[in-house]
Amino acid sequence: MKTIRLDGGDTEDLLYVGKDLQKPDVTQKVTGKAVYTDDIDMPGLTEGRLLHCPHAFARVKSIDISRAAALPGVLAVLTAKDAPEARFSRSTMAEALPSFAFDGERQDQRILTDICRYRGDCVAAVAAEDIYIAEQALDLIEVEYELLDPVFDPFEAMKPGAPKVHDDVQNNIAFEMDHPFNMGDTKKAFAEADVVVEFSGVNSRQKHLHMETDSAIAHFDETGRLTVISPSQGPHLGKKHLSERVFKDLSDGDIRWISPAIGGGFGARLALGLEPVAVLLARATGRPVRVTSTREEDFNGYSSRTDQHQKVRLAAMKDGTVVGIEQHIVSDAGAYLSHSATTSLVNMQKSLGLFRCDNVFGHVKVVYTNTPVTAGFRGYGNAEGAFVLQQAIDMLAEKLGMDPIELRSKNIRKEGEQSFFLPCKLEHSKLQECIDEGAKEFGWAEKFRGWDRPRDEGRFKRGVGMSILNHASGAGGFLLEHSSAIMKLQADGSANLVISPCEMGQGILGALAQVAAELSGVPYERIRVVTGDTDVTLFDIGSHASRSMFVVGNAVADCARKINAIIRERAVPHFEKRQIHVTADQLVARGGEIYPEGQPDKAIPIGEVAHDEIYNFTDAGSQISASGSYLSNSHHPNHQAAFAEVEVDTETGYVSIIRYLAAHDIGRTINPLLVESQMQGSAVQGFGFALKEDFVLDQKTGEVLNDTLLTYTAPTVMDVPEIDALMIEDPFEKGPLGAKGVGEAGVVNPAAAVANAIYDAIGVRLHSLPMSPEKILAMLQNDGEEHPAGSSHVSGQRL
Amino acid sequence: MGRVLLPFAYHEPKTVAEAMELAKRDAGTYIMGGCTLVPSLRRRQRRDKCLISLARVEGLDDFGIHPKSGLRIGAKVVASALLPNIWAGKRFAALHEACEQLYPPHIGNMGSVVGNLCSAVPYFDLPTAALALDGEMHVTGPDGDRVIALEEFYVAKFQTALKPGEIVTHLFCQPYKPDTGSSFKKIYRSRRTIEDLHKINAAAMVTLDEERDRIIDARVVLGSWGHRPNRYRAAEAALIGNAPNFDLFVAAAEAVTAELLPATDMDWVEKTRFAQARVLLRDTIAQAASRAKSRHDPFEDATEMLEDAR
Numbered sequence A: 001m002k003t004i005r006l007d008g009g010d011t012e013d014l015l016y017v018g019k020d021l022q023k024p025d026v027t028q029k030v031t032g033k034a035v036y037t038d039d040i041d042m043p044g045l046t047e048g049r050l051l052h053c054p055h056a057f058a059r060v061k062s063i064d065i066s067r068a069a070a071l072p073g074v075l076a077v078l079t080a081k082d083a084p085e086a087r088f089s090r091s092t093m094a095e096a097l098p099s100f101a102f103d104g105e106r107q108d109q110r111i112l113t114d115i116c117r118y119r120g121d122c123v124a125a126v127a128a129e130d131i132y133i134a135e136q137a138l139d140l141i142e143v144e145y146e147l148l149d150p151v152f153d154p155f156e157a158m159k160p161g162a163p164k165v166h167d168d169v170q171n172n173i174a175f176e177m178d179h180p181f182n183m184g185d186t187k188k189a190f191a192e193a194d195v196v197v198e199f200s201g202v203n204s205r206q207k208h209l210h211m212e213t214d215s216a217i218a219h220f221d222e223t224g225r226l227t228v229i230s231p232s233q234g235p236h237l238g239k240k241h242l243s244e245r246v247f248k249d250l251s252d253g254d255i256r257w258i259s260p261a262i263g264g265g266f267g268a269r270l271a272l273g274l275e276p277v278a279v280l281l282a283r284a285t286g287r288p289v290r291v292t293s294t295r296e297e298d299f300n301g302y303s304s305r306t307d308q309h310q311k312v313r314l315a316a317m318k319d320g321t322v323v324g325i326e327q328h329i330v331s332d333a334g335a336y337l338s339h340s341a342t343t344s345l346v347n348m349q350k351s352l353g354l355f356r357c358d359n360v361f362g363h364v365k366v367v368y369t370n371t372p373v374t375a376g377f378r379g380y381g382n383a384e385g386a387f388v389l390q391q392a393i394d395m396l397a398e399k400l401g402m403d404p405i406e407l408r409s410k411n412i413r414k415e416g417e418q419s420f421f422l423p424c425k426l427e428h429s430k431l432q433e434c435i436d437e438g439a440k441e442f443g444w445a446e447k448f449r450g451w452d453r454p455r456d457e458g459r460f461k462r463g464v465g466m467s468i469l470n471h472a473s474g475a476g477g478f479l480l481e482h483s484s485a486i487m488k489l490q491a492d493g494s495a496n497l498v499i500s501p502c503e504m505g506q507g508i509l510g511a512l513a514q515v516a517a518e519l520s521g522v523p524y525e526r527i528r529v530v531t532g533d534t535d536v537t538l539f540d541i542g543s544h545a546s547r548s549m550f551v552v553g554n555a556v557a558d559c560a561r562k563i564n565a566i567i568r569e570r571a572v573p574h575f576e577k578r579q580i581h582v583t584a585d586q587l588v589a590r591g592g593e594i595y596p597e598g599q600p601d602k603a604i605p606i607g608e609v610a611h612d613e614i615y616n617f618t619d620a621g622s623q624i625s626a627s628g629s630y631l632s633n634s635h636h637p638n639h640q641a642a643f644a645e646v647e648v649d650t651e652t653g654y655v656s657i658i659r660y661l662a663a664h665d666i667g668r669t670i671n672p673l674l675v676e677s678q679m680q681g682s683a684v685q686g687f688g689f690a691l692k693e694d695f696v697l698d699q700k701t702g703e704v705l706n707d708t709l710l711t712y713t714a715p716t717v718m719d720v721p722e723i724d725a726l727m728i729e730d731p732f733e734k735g736p737l738g739a740k741g742v743g744e745a746g747v748v749n750p751a752a753a754v755a756n757a758i759y760d761a762i763g764v765r766l767h768s769l770p771m772s773p774e775k776i777l778a779m780l781q782n783d784g785e786e787h788p789a790g791s792s793h794v795s796g797q798r799l
Numbered sequence B: 001m002g003r004v005l006l007p008f009a010y011h012e013p014k015t016v017a018e019a020m021e022l023a024k025r026d027a028g029t030y031i032m033g034g035c036t037l038v039p040s041l042r043r044r045q046r047r048d049k050c051l052i053s054l055a056r057v058e059g060l061d062d063f064g065i066h067p068k069s070g071l072r073i074g075a076k077v078v079a080s081a082l083l084p085n086i087w088a089g090k091r092f093a094a095l096h097e098a099c100e101q102l103y104p105p106h107i108g109n110m111g112s113v114v115g116n117l118c119s120a121v122p123y124f125d126l127p128t129a130a131l132a133l134d135g136e137m138h139v140t141g142p143d144g145d146r147v148i149a150l151e152e153f154y155v156a157k158f159q160t161a162l163k164p165g166e167i168v169t170h171l172f173c174q175p176y177k178p179d180t181g182s183s184f185k186k187i188y189r190s191r192r193t194i195e196d197l198h199k200i201n202a203a204a205m206v207t208l209d210e211e212r213d214r215i216i217d218a219r220v221v222l223g224s225w226g227h228r229p230n231r232y233r234a235a236e237a238a239l240i241g242n243a244p245n246f247d248l249f250v251a252a253a254e255a256v257t258a259e260l261l262p263a264t265d266m267d268w269v270e271k272t273r274f275a276q277a278r279v280l281l282r283d284t285i286a287q288a289a290s291r292a293k294s295r296h297d298p299f300e301d302a303t304e305m306l307e308d309a310r
């Protein structure tokens, strides 16, 4: 990874920030000692399993549980009639919005159902002494189904007379909305523009592929209080959702939610997974219950990206000024709404907000089908949108005869202008620098050979493409973006840092400890991070939206500064004792020591002060502690520009990525190693999205055709090129030590940049993801003839 | 849908006789790495109540690969064991390449070569490669020993010619004839229907005459198309007697695809499937022929050098 520091950064003297420090949980992870939900044992723990419907659409006519219930070791067999009538959405996101948001987000799911809306819907739940008994009991449940005609395609589902996935929903349209920031008059703008382009396409249902499949433990203690243990990305919201939407007899304080080590999230854990059914079984049995899912079950019903069918139109004047943008989205929610409406809205927000433009129109429809439930996924709509929008932008550049860089540079929002989240100004953006420095590093000027160049001769053809993005560092002003942190000093001068974000492998705990160490004066190695227990941590909406570094980081910074001040203040008498007369303001607390400014030789250890504050028999005694908070009221976007070079085998359709470079507008890098890992990991996930990952349903049966890692091929380290990450550093005054978010952005550009590079190589534009060999070949055999707009359909099933 | 495994009895016999005895007594199923068996148990495609591990059975770990004596791979040998073996790489390249390209690669540390062949899963790669090398399965069973050519080994999807209780002790491939090369390639695709398969694979073996300018023997195999890999004799016949060149390889590939049936009723899917099969076959044969021609073979090189020195 290479860093370009725009302001030089010469005057800085930082001890921890900007260094490759080791993550606090790394030893447990690499020695296999980290405790995941599945590793937990507790007295009386029972195991639960679910019976999934084998049909795409069916009504349960009758269900006989008597044989299952009679199996020795079975403790409870529950069906729809035992589950609360209350309906809820898997997504917990709306809990971070004002309550009117629930009007839009249909609460449409029950824990157990008697109308099965997809293959995999949950019909019954069993708890037993061990998992094998539970599994055997499933086979003894006798269900008689009445088969209904299913519908798998969102466009078919909207037609009059199509099967109704939910009885109370007309034309299967679960959600419909205009973009909240529509403005101007696009009709007029398009009519008056010099150049107009249109492009349509759809993304696939990429799977999160978190290594740990879903699992949850629920346990009521002797006082009736509930503890939930599960790999949640946002346990505080989970708690609110569970009590307000599912078990309405519980209140917020009745639930303690613990997130132990989490085997990856990528957005899948911003939802209620198996927790509600675990609670139901724990209630029925009076014992702790763990419910577990297999990889195949995860594939068949847990969650994936939402496939968003999009049509984008752009209008521009001859000089390249974009004067109109339109985006129409039809999203396939699957059988229940979950995150599909919010990801579609975020897609519009990011896609329509990338360019400065006065005439903007966006519209989204979210449609039910009898397919598995979709969900939030890293990038949250942005990656889905970029694939279509960035190709449209390149088409416009071609029509105008402009370099793709020039067209983008001309239209992106600049600092001081409105941001994509209109109520707020764009306070900080180094997107232009990302484009310029990235292009230089990539060698764009030499590699991009213009729009009219002849294609390469021979079987293998090369091309280059680029893409840019804006992404949020938390959704301030929109979601409930506040967070708090607590820090307390032990008698030896070490500290506990209590924070909320969940550690899913991203390394956020370490990065936050680096901020705490830098600003509090307690050394990094001596900070122990505490997280993952709602009884201990303060409210926070969870790790998503690239928010943890920015929002939680600011709370940590606030807290650490307070600790630093307290340490200095309490150190004054210690210097007095040594005949050194100073005020707190004249002291520096740093790297575990306190000394008068400019006199590090006079240092005393922080431990001395911390110790005497605790073991103090006078009335002044109190442990050094502080809490800090932060409320973010804007999205404070981070940006990225990416460049790809590909080689297409025109005989097999195979695409190899030869080189990939992404330049990121990060503000400041807190931990370069972690940032580089995020850049690499997200790019690889993006390459899978671009070229390989395909969630395919049989269009007759609704069966998931690739529900194992044998048939769902994600890229391995051998499928990807060297990935160059370029950090454009320019500390942002509102970020903690200047930092902005980085976790999600990297997954947005790859598919878009690769699509543009494929076009540059072979003159063919692909309308659906993944851009698999067979689709490329089919397009080439079509002599590159364009497919009609809007014809790209469902999960790569058709072109 | 893959679910939690149900309990089963599990034995770890030490001898072939003991294994066969247990198999008979408990109607047991043999298991090696379990890479095929366990997922199918989880999917309830099978419900074996008794598994007999071959992992501790003595005498099943043959591992002999030599240009003069052929390839002998015992039942316990995992696929990745072939990778560092230079003779496997040079002389049995098709099988070596198939092992090398297992995806994801760590499957090769657990899954055995023989287990892969015995799975009779239509889209596995090793059967395609081994068939091109004229592989034969050496079997021992309650009724004595026998040898089954791979050609006769695959009866139906998931079904081999093995009789109850029979154990494959090893896979054997004859030593190459002089001036022979082989090759394996595959391409991944998306499945479209339940009956569809998610890849195509091909393997070929080509033998040249002494002057190395005419093909005198050939094997052309296509897998992941239908329920088993098949040799295509029309394509082989088209190659034999001719000088190896690009047009000939194209013609041979066409001879294969002319015999194939589509797997779905989707036009564009089939068009690309056939196109990819053609390219795959053409390139696989071309590579095998090029290997035969270049005789890129350290053993021969060493022998020649010795002779030159004399």
Ligand SMILES: Cc1cc2nc3c(=O)[nH]c(=O)nc-3n(C[C@H](O)[C@H](O)[C@H](O)COP(=O)(O)OP(=O)(O)OC[C@H]3O[C@@H](n4cnc5c(N)ncnc54)[C@H](O)[C@@H]3O)c2cc1C
Binding pocket: A709, A710, B029, B030, B031, B032, B033, B034, B035, B036, B037, B038, B039, B054, B075, B079, B101, B102, B103, B104, B107, B110, B111, B112, B113, B114, B115, B116, B117, B118, B119, B123, B124, B125, B126, B162, B166, B167, B168, B169
């Ligand atoms: C994630 C994944 C990816 C894979 N990718 C590929 C790939 O890319 N290409 C490919 O070709 N394969 C692939 N495979 C298949 C894998 O290579 C085989 O499953 C494995 O090699 C089988 O060997 P095993 O020892 O595990 O067999 P087991 O599963 O133990 O046995 C398989 C079958 O053979 C029988 N059997 C085993 N040994 C004997 C014997 N000595 N005598 C008689 N019967 C026997 C068993 O009874 C069983 O029916 C993949 C598998 C997985 C799980």
